[in-house]
Every structure is written in structure tokens, then in C-alpha cells.
Amino acid sequence: MKKHKLDNLIICKRCHTLHKKIKLHRNTKALCKHCGSVIYRNHHNIIETTLALSISAIIALMVAFSFTIMTININGIYQELNLTALFVVIFEQHFYLMGIMLGFLIFLFPLAILVSIILLLTLMHFRRSGYLVKRLLILTAKLLPWSMIDIFFISILVSMVKLFDYAQIEIGVAFVAFILLLVLDIIINKQMRFNELWRYYESIYGVKNEQS
Numbered sequence: 001m002k003k004h005k006l007d008n009l010i011i012c013k014r015c016h017t018l019h020k021k022i023k024l025h026r027n028t029k030a031l032c033k034h035c036g037s038v039i040y041r042n043h044h045n046i047i048e049t050t051l052a053l054s055i056s057a058i059i060a061l062m063v064a065f066s067f068t069i070m071t072i073n074i075n076g077i078y079q080e081l082n083l084t085a086l087f088v089v090i091f092e093q094h095f096y097l098m099g100i101m102l103g104f105l106i107f108l109f110p111l112a113i114l115v116s117i118i119l120l121l122t123l124m125h126f127r128r129s130g131y132l133v134k135r136l137l138i139l140t141a142k143l144l145p146w147s148m149i150d151i152f153f154i155s156i157l158v159s160m161v162k163l164f165d166y167a168q169i170e171i172g173v174a175f176v177a178f179i180l181l182l183v184l185d186i187i188i189n190k191q192m193r194f195n196e197l198w199r200y201y202e203s204i205y206g207v208k209n210e211q212s
Ligand SMILES: [Zn+2]
Pocket: 012, 013, 014, 015, 016, 017, 032, 033, 034, 035, 036, 037
């Protein structure tokens, strides 16, 4: 693929001013002349740091789904809430559609996103399989908006606030894992700047891999 002359230009996402791309020094960033927002940066080790964060996030996800989120005590009756049991209850009550949607939005999509990020960055780190990396970059960009784990966590918080009036609540391990997961998720989302990843992709695999 021949380099197009537009490839030397980059647009500011916020104010849509066009800028000419320049080579940045290590750990510096290019700011928009017009509105001052960050357009791109040269982040040293971004692949490795994001990879480490994603592996931590997948561990946090597993813990969040395997252990107790909270124990609710209403007049001496204890009820443990964990997500696997929640799915069993939803299916026992025949809310199949809701169960399937919830399963996809809070577990399968987040898991698929993390797995594809880990695979993608591992391959990029070892400079392997250009074609697969390209596919994974496209897949990850499409999957990212489908993780609704943050919205789900807010709904847990809202129900906790409601329960506080007439129940005692003890926070479990999965609750802490959820918070960790959300923090990691925000950082990973910030790190996964696709225009930069495509630039890395081009610099690692060159243009020869385009057809392979
Ligand atoms: Zn701007």
C-alpha cells in the first residue's frame, strides 16, 4: 500500500483542526495548537504497561465473578450475593433474555475485550502475526463500547444504598475486585488509543504485511 499524503496529517478529536504529524521524543505528547488537547503521544513501553494492566484486569474480573460481592444481614438472616448465583436465580425465574444479555454485557464482552487486548499486545510485543494483529485491532475497537461493567457496578451501588436502611451489609472480596477492575478498565481505555496503536502496527510490521 502506498503512503497517501493525508497520512502525514492528523486531526484533533476535539476541535477538528488539522495538524502535520511530527516525530516526538520519548514520553512526550503533541498538543492541539487550537484547543490544547492531546492529539497523540510517544509513550515509551505503552504496549508492555497496557499488557500488564490487562492481565491484572482479567484476574480482577475472575475474582469479581467467583467470590461474594456482599453479605446482606436482615434481622439475623444472612444472604450472600455473588454473581454466579445471581445468574442461576435469573435463569430459575425464567428471565432468559435478561440473563443472556446481562451475561454478554457484564461478563462475556469484558472478557473478550481483555483477551483480545492481551493477545494483540503480546503479538505486538514479540512482533509476530501481523495479519492477526490487524484483525484483533479492528475487533477490539468494535468490542470496546459493549462492556457495561461500569453501569452494572453503579446499579449495585444504588441497590446497596437502598438496602442500607433496613439491612446490614458486609462488603466481600468481589466488591473490592470490582472496584479494581473498574479503575484498571478506565486506565486501559485511556491507554488503548487506536490511532497510536495503528502507528505502532505500521512501524512494527511495515506495509509489507498488508496483503498477508
Ligand atoms: Zn483541538
